[in-house]
Amino acid sequence: MATITRRAVLGGTAALAAGGRSALAAAPLTGRQVPGFYRQRLGSMEITILSDGAGNFPMPDGFVRNVSRDAAIAAAAEAYMAPAGHITVPYNATLINTGTKLVLIDTGNGPSPPGASVGLLQANMKAAGIDPASIDVVILSHFHPDHINGVKTEAGTPAFPNAEIMAPQMEWSFWMSSDSAAKAKTDMIRVRVVSAAKVLGDVAGRVTRFMPGKEIVPGITALDTPGHTPGHCSFAVASGAAKLFVQSDVTHLPDLFLRHPDWHVMYDTDAETAQRTRHRFLDMAAAEKAPVIGYHFPFPAVGHVEKQGKGYRLVPVAWNAVL
Amino acid sequence: MATITRRAVLGGTAALAAGGRSALAAAPLTGRQVPGFYRQRLGSMEITILSDGAGNFPMPDGFVRNVSRDAAIAAAAEAYMAPAGHITVPYNATLINTGTKLVLIDTGNGPSPPGASVGLLQANMKAAGIDPASIDVVILSHFHPDHINGVKTEAGTPAFPNAEIMAPQMEWSFWMSSDSAAKAKTDMIRVRVVSAAKVLGDVAGRVTRFMPGKEIVPGITALDTPGHTPGHCSFAVASGAAKLFVQSDVTHLPDLFLRHPDWHVMYDTDAETAQRTRHRFLDMAAAEKAPVIGYHFPFPAVGHVEKQGKGYRLVPVAWNAVL
Numbered sequence: 001m002a003t004i005t006r007r008a009v010l011g012g013t014a015a016l017a018a019g020g021r022s023a024l025a026a027a028p029l030t031g032r033q034v035p036g037f038y039r040q041r042l043g044s045m046e047i048t049i050l051s052d053g054a055g056n057f058p059m060p061d062g063f064v065r066n067v068s069r070d071a072a073i074a075a076a077a078e079a080y081m082a083p084a085g086h087i088t089v090p091y092n093a094t095l096i097n098t099g100t101k102l103v104l105i106d107t108g109n110g111p112s113p114p115g116a117s118v119g120l121l122q123a124n125m126k127a128a129g130i131d132p133a134s135i136d137v138v139i140l141s142h143f144h145p146d147h148i149n150g151v152k153t154e155a156g157t158p159a160f161p162n163a164e165i166m167a168p169q170m171e172w173s174f175w176m177s178s179d180s181a182a183k184a185k186t187d188m189i190r191v192r193v194v195s196a197a198k199v200l201g202d203v204a205g206r207v208t209r210f211m212p213g214k215e216i217v218p219g220i221t222a223l224d225t226p227g228h229t230p231g232h233c234s235f236a237v238a239s240g241a242a243k244l245f246v247q248s249d250v251t252h253l254p255d256l257f258l259r260h261p262d263w264h265v266m267y268d269t270d271a272e273t274a275q276r277t278r279h280r281f282l283d284m285a286a287a288e289k290a291p292v293i294g295y296h297f298p299f300p301a302v303g304h305v306e307k308q309g310k311g312y313r314l315v316p317v318a319w320n321a322v323l
Numbered sequence: 324m325a326t327i328t329r330r331a332v333l334g335g336t337a338a339l340a341a342g343g344r345s346a347l348a349a350a351p352l353t354g355r356q357v358p359g360f361y362r363q364r365l366g367s368m369e370i371t372i373l374s375d376g377a378g379n380f381p382m383p384d385g386f387v388r389n390v391s392r393d394a395a396i397a398a399a400a401e402a403y404m405a406p407a408g409h410i411t412v413p414y415n416a417t418l419i420n421t422g423t424k425l426v427l428i429d430t431g432n433g434p435s436p437p438g439a440s441v442g443l444l445q446a447n448m449k450a451a452g453i454d455p456a457s458i459d460v461v462i463l464s465h466f467h468p469d470h471i472n473g474v475k476t477e478a479g480t481p482a483f484p485n486a487e488i489m490a491p492q493m494e495w496s497f498w499m500s501s502d503s504a505a506k507a508k509t510d511m512i513r514v515r516v517v518s519a520a521k522v523l524g525d526v527a528g529r530v531t532r533f534m535p536g537k538e539i540v541p542g543i544t545a546l547d548t549p550g551h552t553p554g555h556c557s558f559a560v561a562s563g564a565a566k567l568f569v570q571s572d573v574t575h576l577p578d579l580f581l582r583h584p585d586w587h588v589m590y591d592t593d594a595e596t597a598q599r600t601r602h603r604f605l606d607m608a609a610a611e612k613a614p615v616i617g618y619h620f621p622f623p624a625v626g627h628v629e630k631q632g633k634g635y636r637l638v639p640v641a642w643n644a645v646l
Contacts, residue, residue, distance in 0.1 A: 027425045027457050029369040031646050034360050034451070039353070046352040053644040080612075080627050080638060088641055102350045117645045128357070134350050289403075299642035304403050315403060316639055318411055319622035321376040322440045323354050 035127030036120060038300035039323055040291075043239025045098050045219065046323075048128055051299045052091035052108030052150070053118035059087050064256060065264040065271060072256065072263075079255035089253060091146055092301035093121055094246050094293050095128075096237060098219045101136045104160065105235060105246050106295060107150030110199075121150050122159065135160040137217055140167045141248035142232040143175040143196045144267065147295070151199050158203060166216055167200075169209040170231025176200065189269065225250050225281055227274025228267065234281065244291040244302075250274075250281045252296050254314045258282070261311050282312050291317065358450030359443060361623035362646055366562025368421050368542065369646075371451055374622045375414035375431030375473070376441040382410050387579060388587040388594060395579060395586075402578035412576060414469055415624035416444055417569050417616050418451075419560060421542045424459040427483065428558060428569050429618060430473025433522075444473050445482065458483040460540055463490045464571035465555040466498040466519045467590065470618070474522050481526060489539055490523075492532040493554025499523065512592065548573050548604055550597025551590065557604065567614040567625075573597075573604045575619050577637045581605070584634050605635050614640065 036051025064072040076087045094105045112119025125132060138160050140148055153159045174180055175196040184190040200207065210216045212224035212233050225234040228249045235246040251257045252265040261278045264271035285292045285305045293302045294314075303316040359374025387395040399410045417428040435442025448455060461483050463471055476482045497503055498519040507513040523530065533539045535547035535556050548557040551572045558569040574580045575588040584601045587594035608615045608628045616625045617637075626639040 027420055027453075029420055029422075030362070030371075030452055031369075032452065033362050033643060033646055034358055036642075036644050037357050039356050046354075048353075051642070051644050054642075079641065081641065090642070090644070097350055097352055099352075120644055129353055129355065130350075298639075299644065316621075318402065318404065319359075319374070319377075319413070320356060321359050321374050321413070321443055321622065323356055 036124045036299055037128040038302075038319075039128075040302070040317070040320060041242075041323055042237060042244055043242035045096060045237070045239040045242075047237070047244070047293075048095040048097070048130070049293060049300050049302060050093045050095055050104075050108075050121055050124045050128065051301075052093060052124075052146075053116070053120040054088050054090040054299075055118050056081075056086055056088045059085055060266065062266050063087070065266055065268075067260075067263055075256045075259065081255070087253065087256075088298075090296055090298050090301065091118060092293070092295055092297065092299055093150075095125070095130065095135075096220065098217065098239075101217055102130070102134055103137045103139060103217055103220060104135050104163070105139045106141050106147040106248070107138060107159065109146050110149030110152060110159075111154040118146075119150075132160050133162050135163045138163045138165045139216070139220070139222075139235070140165065140171070141234065141246075141295070142168065142229040143171045143200070144192060144229065144249070145195050145199075147248075148196065148199050151203070158206075163206075165200075165203065165207045166210055167207050168222070168231035168233045169211055170226070171229060171233075172207070172209050172231070174230040176204075188267070223281075225277045227270050227272070227277045228265075229269050232277075243288065244293065245281075245285050245288075246293045247281060247285070248295055250278050251294060254294060254297050258305065258314055259308075259311045283307075286312065359447045359622055360451035361625075361642075362451075363625070363640070363643060364565075364646055365419075365560060365567055366565035368419060368560070368562040368565075370560070370567070370616075371418040371420070371453070372616060372623050372625060373416045373418055373427075373431075373444055373447045373451065374624075375416060375447075375469075376439070376443040377411050377413040377622075378441050379404075379409055379411045382408055383589065385589050386410070388589055388591075390583075390586055398579045398582065404578070410576065410579075411621075413619055413621050413624065414441060415616070415618055415620065415622055416473075418448070418453065418458075419543065421540065421562075424540055425453070425457055426460045426462060426540055426543060427458050427486070428462045429464050429470040429571070430461060430482065432469050433472030433475060433482075434477040441469075442473075455483050456485050458486045461486045461488045462539070462543070462545075462558070463488065463494070464557065464569075464618070465491065465552040466494045466515070466523070467552065467572070468515060468518050468522075470571075471519065471522050474526070481529075486529075488523075488526065488530045489533055490530050491545070491554035491556045492534050493549070494552060494556075495530070495532050495554070497553045499527075511590070546604075548600045550593050550595070550600045551588075552592045555600075566611065567616065568604075568608050568611075569616045570604060570608070571618055573601050574617060577617060577620050581628065581637055582631075582634045606630075609635065 038049045081088050096103045108121035109118045181193040212222040215221045221236045223234040234248050268274040303314045361372045419426045431444035432441045504516040535545040538544045544559045546557040557571045591597040626637045
């Protein structure tokens with residue numbers, strides 16, 4: 001990485017502007033953010049949250065199905081999302097080094113145009129010193145494109161060439177069935193059936209399907225958290241007495257759906273079930289006082305959940321400068 | 324930076340443990356955190372918050388002068404500080420590229436032992452691609468050691484060799500006077516008079532003293548926020564219509580003193596004045612809805628302040644993956 005310092009810029013010139021200040025005295029703006037990875041210990045494990053970036057767009061009509069667009073915009077404004085009327089949706093995958101396995105939960109938006117604000121997982125993984133070829137297991141929480149598309153490279157080859165892919169059996173049955181597109185109630189589902197087939201169809205032989213309620217990798221237990229999608233799973237990660245939860249999309253944006261757990265995000269396949277799952281899951285996380293990683297929480301996407309009024313609040317982790 | 328991947332480790336061996344798993348199949352834990360810098364735009368300026376790390380230690384007796392140690396510990400526990408009975412104190416300097424000047428506000432704890440969890444400013448500045456020799460101006464908010472000690476290197480030479488140092492006139496008068504140690508009411512003040520003289524005494528000729536209430540660098544106005552120390556200053560940074568505040572130590576740890584603005588941190592020279600300053604400053608920041616950077620806020624140490632009950636709350640910034 002080239003580092004341009006003011007001195008380097010000054011090296012080639014002694015030009016002074018009329019006012020006596022060098023016109024080139026300014027250090028150039030870097031325009032560069034710190035890499036998006038964040039580490040914390042969990043017992044003898046090492047957890048690395050990997051940002052896939054964030055998208056910012058005008059609040060879609062019906063983003064929250066059961067409240068007005070104005071109410072949704074007001075909640076976004078309370079979280080200082082900008083510009084007015086827009087929302088910011090972050091994406092964060094979780095890498096777990098169990099001590100014997102390197103396990104990646106979800107894979108981000110995948111190949112994206114240069115300069116895009118999403119699709120940053122591979123770059124951030126590289127910055128974190130992790131070779132994609134060293135990933136042993138990729139676990140998919142559910143089959144929405146922002147979670148599975150990173151399974152493939154731009155060229156369509158496996159992005160994690162040595163990894164076993166583990167997917168919820170129910171997700172596979174729902175999204176990979178040729179029936180699902182035909183039976184789909186909405187265009188959103190139809191489009192996603194097609195995209196799931198495109199990403200996972202030709203690597204079916206590398207995919208292990210699992211049922212929730214079991215330890216699917218030593219230290220990682222899949223939890224049945226349906227509603228967002230039929231087979232949507234979350235994960236409990238434990239090492240010794242230490243535990244954390246990877247909630248996947250139980251709660252979408254915390255400023256909207258953690259604060260208002262009865263709001264329904266437009267992406268839910270079965271919003272009523274998702275709502276029940278959300279209360280059950282968040283009540284458990286609050287009772288256990290265990291950190292929760294949320295795929296759509298602002299990076300570093302980990303914090304504690306507490307009950308607050310009729311909803312919940314997220315207490316973001318206090319950043320660790322060193323491990 | 325060497326990157327050790329599982330494949331690299333495996334390269335030299337084919338040894339398999341009895342269970343059929345390679346004893347060396349585990350990717351080593353990295354033990355390495357992401358560098359502690361965070362950037363955001365402010366109009367045409369670029370703001371870089373630079374972590375100097377964080378210290379964790381048992382809650383000192385009298386840390387909050389006017390409430391019990393138990394009450395202070397309870398507030399720390401509500402913020403999930405760990406282990407029980409400890410507090411974590413973060414340190415964050417602010418670098419401002421105004422477009423014509425590179426300005427650093429405060430300098431961190433300075434030279435620290437290898438492996439220390441503080442004194443990380445220089446390393447994080449390097450990771451951010453900033454050459455210390457390119458800093459044009461160092462502004463000191465006040466003369467406590469965790470803010471000024473980074474002015475010098477381990478060898479006692481200037482850490483920012485080309486920078487003008489700007490310091491509040493009142494701070495200079497109080498801490499650099501040979502009278503102050505003699506008149507000091509507490510050992511804490513006496514010790515700090517000696518340490519200020521050690522750091523700043525021999526570079527007095529490079530120090531410009533300023534009065535608050537003025538724009539001391541184009542775009543940066545010093546604000547009179549006394550109490551924590553006699554000449555303690557905060558800063559308003561403005562570019563076009565965009566504005567933010569660098570509050571320095573108006574509020575120490577937000578989980579204690581923003582939530583409870585009438586609590587007195589043990590480091591205050593005049594706690595009653597500091598309390599009045601805190602309300603005045605935080606009311607202003609809340610009314611202006613401008614982001615506030617806090618030296619002792621958890622990294623990235625920037626957020627919006629809102630009134631909440633009898634106190635305030637901090638809404639941490641939503642992380643920007645790209646600028």
